[in-house]
Amino acid sequence: MEWNGPNQGKLRKALLEIYVGSNSQSLRLFIRDNFTCSLDDVGGDDRETWAGALIEKFGQENLIDDLYKTVCQQHSEHPAITKLQSELRGALLIAKEPKINASELFTSFSPYTDFAAVQTAFLSAFKDTYGSFLEIRPEHPPLNTLSQIQALIEAYQPKLAVQFAEYLRVEFNEPNQLRLREAVVAWRDRISQAHNVTPKPPPPAQAERQGYLLVTLKESARRTDGNAFVTVFSELRILGEEALVEFGAATVTCSLDEVATHLSDLIHQAEEALSIYGCGRATLELFLPCEHLDVNIADWDIFNKKGRPRPLGKHRSFVIRSFERAEDSATQAEVKRKWQLLKDCVEQQNACDRFHPQEACPAVGDLEDKLKDKPGLKLLAELPRDREDSLDILDDIIESGVPIALWFTPVEGITAAEKLTEFDTLLQACHCLTDFSHLASQWRSQRQNHPNQHLRVLCDCPDRWPIKPFLKEPLVAS
Structure with a gap:
């Protein structure tokens, strides 16, 4: 000190x-x-x-x-x-002797199934007892393992240990956690009696804070053997908060095929940084250039913490957003205007009916007028097989500023009626289309329950536009 x-x-x-x-x-x-x-x-x-x-x-x-x-x-x-x-702030809140012995309790916990509950209970109890852990301990020790949390419980005053057990009792609320909950209560009562400390009832549960990992792919001039290269920028945000969350991610330039490997590291780093803020798993927002909107991101192989490959679409929830919109303030203004239309439709519970159903393949420039006062697009027509013609239509969708657009990449044997059913199934499953975390989760569920590798969703909101790809000077996050 x-x-x-x-x-x-x-x-x-x-x-x-x-x-x-x-x-x-x-x-x-x-x-x-x-x-x-x-x-x-x-x-x-x-x-x-x-x-x-x-x-x-x-x-x-x-x-x-x-x-x-x-x-x-x-x-x-x-x-x-x-x-x-x-x-x-950084000073240890010193406990009276003897220190709490928490080893009996912590040996009951599994690092795989119980760590999240233990970490949440510790942060909640610390906030109740002393204040925000981040504010009291700005140079805080890591909270990555059960043993690190146990050491902190043992170092602080008994009232923290008792309050920690009280929060943990609430966290272990599943039927298969009954024995754990009973062990926690017995330990809490022993510590409470030995040190004459009475636990405070936890406040009513609040909704989990939602973290968003923004990953932006910006086209690079570099090419190798015809393969396009992109620069991968990443930012971490918490819903409703302006400041970026620092998580030490590097900006890299690589081929499109190598992005998935880099994305694995970003997910692990981001979720470790978010855990201290009481967030669960991050929702990914991938900002892609127009020419990559047809890429089947869901099939990218992502590696979990044990280094085992998993399809991104099953590993984490994600949405696709537009790089071109992120760099153009005029299109952002149009997104903001139509976002209000979408919010009104959500409140009136008629969003699905208000989306424009485009049955015939539109000519270049037609969509601007058709989507003028629409919150979304359901493109029932098949995109042209010609690459450039297809990109022209996708570009028109981007410039229209509709917050949500759905279409299928070219596929044989699917009718317009079947496409409409797929679109409406997704839209109706989302109780709030303005909640991209929920939308991403529902899209993920639909991919698993009704596997269709050709459905594409582009969505944008007036918030969380990436900053780093468009800065001339490096940005320092707070």
Whole structure:
């Protein structure tokens, strides 16, 4: 702990709040009973002056850490100590001896099935007991394993351990977790009785915060043996918050075939960073150039934490967004206008009926007028087999600014009626089409229940446009 002037002042203020009185006698007795240093040269006519001189003397003898630890141990429940520890932010909230032994409890947990619940319970209990873990411990130790969380539980005051067990009791709410829940309650009651600490009931459960991993593919001028290269940018956001979440991801340039390997690392890094914010799995938003909108991203092989391949479409939920819209403010304005149309349709529960059903293959430029006041497009016609003609229509869809567009890549043997059924099944399954995390989850379920590798969904909203691909200078996330 760095005991600079401001931090020394906070400690002096806490001492004065604890040892109240018109003189310094009670504070003198505390020092005499706990330290062997001489106080003969500590002077002052009033307790404020004397306390200041005391802090200065302890600083000269490098004993402020000892003073801080002792006062925390003897007055751990005093509001002044709780406030002091919060203000010092990085300082350990020191527990009274003996420390809590949590090994009996933690040996019951599986790192594969129980870690998420244990981590959530710890963060919730810490916030209840001391305040936000991120604010109190800005240079926080990692929370990647059960043993790291156990060490923190054992290092802090008993009230944290008891509150942790109370939150964990709520987390273990499945029928197959009954034995775990009973073990947690028994351990909580023992610690509570031994240290005379009563747990507070957890507040009502709140909706999980949603994290979005934005991955933008920007075409590169580089080509090798005819293979196109892209630069992969990534940003991490939490729904409803402006600031980016830093997660140490690198920007890389690679062939399109190599993007999936890089994406595996991004997913792992992002979800590790999001866990501290109380987020679950991230929803991926992939910003693709027009010419790659027909790529079957769902079949990309992503590697899980054990290095085993999994199709992206089964491994994580994702949506496809438009790179061209992200770089064009005029198209973004049109997306924003039509986004309000979509929101109105969601409120009136008639979004599925308001989407424009395009039955004939549109001529170039036709869609602009047809989609002028529409929240979405259901393209029932088959896209042209000619690559350039197909790109022309996709480009018109992008420029139209409709928040959601659905179509099929060319495939034999599917009728317009069957396409409409697929489109409506997805749209009707989404209780809120403006929630892209839910939309992505429903699209993922539909791919698994009704496998169709040719259905494509393009969606955009006025929020979460990527920043990094369009900056001249590197962006530093907060």
